[in-house]
Amino acid sequence: MNIKYFLKGFFCIKSADSPAIALFASFIAIGALFKSIGLNIQESIFSTFLTYALPGSLIMAESLIVGASLLNIFLAVWLVNARLYPMTVSLFPLLTHKSQPRFKYYLACHFIAVSAWLIMKQNCKSVERKYRLDYWIGVGAANLSVAMSATAFGFFIADYLNKDMMVGLAIVNPVYFTCVMVGAMKTIQMSLAVILGSVLGILFYFISPEWCILLGGFTAGTLAFFIGELNGN
């Protein structure tokens, strides 16, 4: 582990386009939600530490409210977080280097969630390949720390948050990532992936709310890829 690159990655969280604000706002909401459904502080922080990807935590909270079975929770979370699979495959080939031990990749992949992933996609090329994995672990550790502190903070201030404030917190993350997605529309391929993804995601919702993200995303991404290839990106 190269500490210098780890720290470099870690302090990306301070940059101007950092997801820190959006991340903090949304995990405050999660912390408050956890408290309202009866988790204690340890369980709340532990949950963010272990899962970290936000939509999965939301599904878990909702399932606990309606008293869904463990198998139901597992399947619902797996479906909504399966997007982490293409995200990992589109990032980790950029991080591989023969000097890094294999197990490190299996630990480092825990940090895959949209916020850290986006920072890494933007900064990856500027980091020497040999140290990219260490840099990534830094980025991930910073984001996870923000998420965990925000969960704890949200848990403690839950009683002071009224409904309007909760709603305000909940919109921050989608708005931030919508901006990031629009910012990523630099080629025909990327623009189509983003536009078709949102349109088809919604259309497929009418067929199946559970599968709409995966089916919509898969169809849109594949279409965008082929149209982009045919038009020379």
Next chain:
Amino acid sequence: MATNIFLAILATSLATYISRFLGVVTSKKIKETSKIFKWFNCLAYSTLSALLARIIIFPAGALAEVDYFIRFIVVFICLIIFLISKKNFVYPTVLSALLLALLSSNL
């Protein structure tokens, strides 16, 4: 509450980690210059967009209590601000919370 919270947390984290783990396994065989890598890149961005669209149009939790029209207006205004502020991320994110809280309490 019927389900044990601790087990629910474990099930959630396991269900999440599986996709990351399989992603690393697949990554081993994929070169960053290949077409497959490009395809996966498209898939990653389109599934994320699908997720975002779903959260904004068919939200769960707190957002579901806000009128669909208000959500749409807030996202739209924030996007415009993002574009005219030369892609500054701080203005639209901070403004989105204030705008939504304001609109939803007054309309």
